[in-house]
Amino acid sequence: MNSRILACLLLLPLHAGAQALNPADLLKPLSDSWPTYSGDYSGRRYSALRQIDQSNVKHLTLAWSTRITAGMPNAGGARFGFGGPAGAPNIVGGEGTGELNESGGRSSRIVGAVLMVEGILYAATPDNAWAINAADGHILWHYVWKTKGGTHTGNRGLGMWGNWLFMETPDNYLVSLDARTGQERWHKPIASLSEQYFSTAAPIVIGRHVLVGTGNDLDAPAFLQSFDPETGDVQWKWFATPQKQGEAGLDSWGSLDAAIHGGGHMWIAGAYDPESHLYIVGTGNPTPAYTSGTRGPGDNLYTCSLVAINVETGKLAWHFQTSPHDTHDWDSTQTPALVDAEFNGRPRKLVMQATRNGYYFVLDRTTGEHLVTSKFSPTANWAKGLDAKGQPQRDPAKDFHVGGALVSPTNAGATNWMPPAYSPDTGLFYLTSEDGYAMYYLTETDPRGAMGLGGKDERGVATPGTFLTAMDYKTGRIAWRRQYVGSGAWGGTNVGHGLLTTAGKLLFAGDPAGNFVAYNPANGEPLWHSHLGEVSNSPETYLLNGRQYVLIAAVDMLYAFYLYE
Amino acid sequence: MLRRSDSVLPLILTLLLGASALSGQNAPPGAPPAPVAGRGGGGRSAYPQRPTVDPAVIERGRGVFSVNCAFCHGSDARGGEGGPNLLRSSLVLNDQKGELIAPVVRDGRPNAGMPPVNLTAAQISDMAAFLHSFPVGGRDAARSTPPTIVVGDAAAGKAQFQTRCAACHSESGDLKGLASRQADPKTLQQLWLMPGGGRGGRGAAPTKTPITVTVTLPDGAKAEGRLERIDDFLVVLRDSDGRVRSFPRKGDRPAVAIHDPLKGHLDLLPRLTDKDIHDLTAYLVTLK
Numbered sequence: 001m002n003s004r005i006l007a008c009l010l011l012l013p014l015h016a017g018a019q020a021l022n023p024a025d026l027l028k029p030l031s032d033s034w035p036t037y038s039g040d041y042s043g044r045r046y047s048a049l050r051q052i053d054q055s056n057v058k059h060l061t062l063a064w065s066t067r068i069t070a071g072m073p074n075a076g077g078a079r080f081g082f083g084g085p086a087g088a089p090n091i092v093g094g095e096g097t098g099e100l101n102e103s104g105g106r107s108s109r110i111v112g113a114v115l116m117v118e119g120i121l122y123a124a125t126p127d128n129a130w131a132i133n134a135a136d137g138h139i140l141w142h143y144v145w146k147t148k149g150g151t152h153t154g155n156r157g158l159g160m161w162g163n164w165l166f167m168e169t170p171d172n173y174l175v176s177l178d179a180r181t182g183q184e185r186w187h188k189p190i191a192s193l194s195e196q197y198f199s200t201a202a203p204i205v206i207g208r209h210v211l212v213g214t215g216n217d218l219d220a221p222a223f224l225q226s227f228d229p230e231t232g233d234v235q236w237k238w239f240a241t242p243q244k245q246g247e248a249g250l251d252s253w254g255s256l257d258a259a260i261h262g263g264g265h266m267w268i269a270g271a272y273d274p275e276s277h278l279y280i281v282g283t284g285n286p287t288p289a290y291t292s293g294t295r296g297p298g299d300n301l302y303t304c305s306l307v308a309i310n311v312e313t314g315k316l317a318w319h320f321q322t323s324p325h326d327t328h329d330w331d332s333t334q335t336p337a338l339v340d341a342e343f344n345g346r347p348r349k350l351v352m353q354a355t356r357n358g359y360y361f362v363l364d365r366t367t368g369e370h371l372v373t374s375k376f377s378p379t380a381n382w383a384k385g386l387d388a389k390g391q392p393q394r395d396p397a398k399d400f401h402v403g404g405a406l407v408s409p410t411n412a413g414a415t416n417w418m419p420p421a422y423s424p425d426t427g428l429f430y431l432t433s434e435d436g437y438a439m440y441y442l443t444e445t446d447p448r449g450a451m452g453l454g455g456k457d458e459r460g461v462a463t464p465g466t467f468l469t470a471m472d473y474k475t476g477r478i479a480w481r482r483q484y485v486g487s488g489a490w491g492g493t494n495v496g497h498g499l500l501t502t503a504g505k506l507l508f509a510g511d512p513a514g515n516f517v518a519y520n521p522a523n524g525e526p527l528w529h530s531h532l533g534e535v536s537n538s539p540e541t542y543l544l545n546g547r548q549y550v551l552i553a554a555v556d557m558l559y560a561f562y563l564y565e
Numbered sequence: 566m567l568r569r570s571d572s573v574l575p576l577i578l579t580l581l582l583g584a585s586a587l588s589g590q591n592a593p594p595g596a597p598p599a600p601v602a603g604r605g606g607g608g609r610s611a612y613p614q615r616p617t618v619d620p621a622v623i624e625r626g627r628g629v630f631s632v633n634c635a636f637c638h639g640s641d642a643r644g645g646e647g648g649p650n651l652l653r654s655s656l657v658l659n660d661q662k663g664e665l666i667a668p669v670v671r672d673g674r675p676n677a678g679m680p681p682v683n684l685t686a687a688q689i690s691d692m693a694a695f696l697h698s699f700p701v702g703g704r705d706a707a708r709s710t711p712p713t714i715v716v717g718d719a720a721a722g723k724a725q726f727q728t729r730c731a732a733c734h735s736e737s738g739d740l741k742g743l744a745s746r747q748a749d750p751k752t753l754q755q756l757w758l759m760p761g762g763g764r765g766g767r768g769a770a771p772t773k774t775p776i777t778v779t780v781t782l783p784d785g786a787k788a789e790g791r792l793e794r795i796d797d798f799l800v801v802l803r804d805s806d807g808r809v810r811s812f813p814r815k816g817d818r819p820a821v822a823i824h825d826p827l828k829g830h831l832d833l834l835p836r837l838t839d840k841d842i843h844d845l846t847a848y849l850v851t852l853k
Contacts, residue, residue, distance in 0.1 A: 402714060
């Protein structure tokens, strides 16, 4: 066992009970439980479970379903019934008044990971968290945070360490709960609400570190912070852009002020390589997002990059920029996948990422050495080609225009937050992708440009197609892609079709029509489906009482499937 | 002149419109095209606005700012000759009544080239109120916009029309009076790129031009109608009697043929340059 992890085990609270998460479980390949955002640290979303396989998947049936009810108690939050089970206890925290809390909207929409640890599920939406019995969907407790505001766009899930859960809130607090009761242990500020930060990310627990990213649409500095899971103290803070004179990357900015306000927010969890202690995460778009004059002509490091950060020190080990000087709000935060596989005849430690700008990248994850760039969205027209480093070279004519520039992809991107997956059985990297066109009109005539996301008017034109796409990991060439016939655009970052692969040789995904589908990962043929109405998060799987469950969220509903016996 | 009373309402409207446009649903019929951007999801629980301040205080603050600060930071505080944009400054955003701004004003920032400025506490407080009177947001509907999006060459556009469009359309036929029916050039441009408001993309309304479908059953019988929905497992059409008919799909069976009248427009998109688009629009706006 890794000595650092062993040390962490010894530091666990003495009262860590039978349902606590053993941090060593986080180092195991994905199998019986789902203890972190991507299931395991690799970001592959490949489960070793094989009870459900191609031969029996047609016998998949509903195990249970349950509805989550967000908001303050008595604002629709209480559960009444005729002789039914007693309602789950509500625990209320937070520094707001409760008046701003939503009982519907995004706060009733599960878009993140649901943890499964020792038979209990832990789900979250903005301001809300639940513990749910994984055997039958019975809600054990509901925690609601009285918000002070902030963009309530989603919550990507919880992190766990021993008995402690960690949740980010839209008004920028890290809240720690006791997983057994939902009672709050403490809450710590992450960022300033006055600067219009909002925090949606799933905290990632690595050893004795809770990694916390955040978001902002108003040119505020971007950072990843590490908190102590026991005390909530900040251990380190890594900024995505230079904040002081003399810092590396400053020459890629027009000025220090531009760099400080340059963005790069890490709002999607990364992947972790335990051997190198590197946390590999995608950074967000530079800001101002569109009118980039004040950012200067440079690349704007380290925005829109894959960065490797030493989790013990918070220092950058390497970076690779996947979108130099982005001008479309196409952040590169998409979850990377860490894969050990053959490349050019020898085994290598790889990291793969498909980014919002329509391109796919493979790097050596130990050094950051570039290996592959390919385009997975054939309509993408914003780049002139690749430079010597393998980076797409932006075509400034396709930024925007007073008369409109026809650009692909749309602002929603060729892919977005929805997690991809990788299967070692097929050697294919899977993602949901969109070929879309929009007109980008420049509206800001002030040469100083706009702030944040201002300065342009984007009008959608057409979506030639949305796809379930499978790529050869070594080349990025599309092995197959299955068009979601009849599908319109995603409509923003809100609809998602994250992916799951299993050793049962299955690929699970929602489709845009609201079906939950098991596909053959070799060719994309559907093998089973159930129409749920609207699938909103990524499929997960776990083993409980000897049976494999497949879990999916459909807005405020959770559905668990298993084999009919 | 940007007064507090003028500036707050548009911001609120922007937040409300932005939130509804980003709710993941299509805009209701007749709704204005939504200038969509960003993550949204703000709505009523977005960023708290500052308390209202006596306009006289803001005007005094504007005077202080214009004399002492505007040369470097711009008269609108968005940055100028050497001084940064103050509206997005962390210090200004976190300041309430000048308590964070005051030390910077009095001491300057010698390392950044800012000299100390000798102002009284009252002047700094007024100036802070002026800075805080600006609505601050990424999406800023109050900003200036270009007078027109028509930037192309109408003569070149007419030639484009003959080669690309004339097979299906005629300026004296179906497009007669087009620019009178649709007077806003931006809407007109979007309309001809993809009639009916476009298919997909952010901010696009659902198309009004129906897609039709023919389903050929294994016994050879055909069902035809307006396509309501299709996915990998079901195709739903509404036939000429208004009846909704649903046919399960498995692979290629039954045979489904989709007739999209806008396919020609879709196929055109990868072949159009932005100049082609601008020229065509410059021509089409003349079809009064």
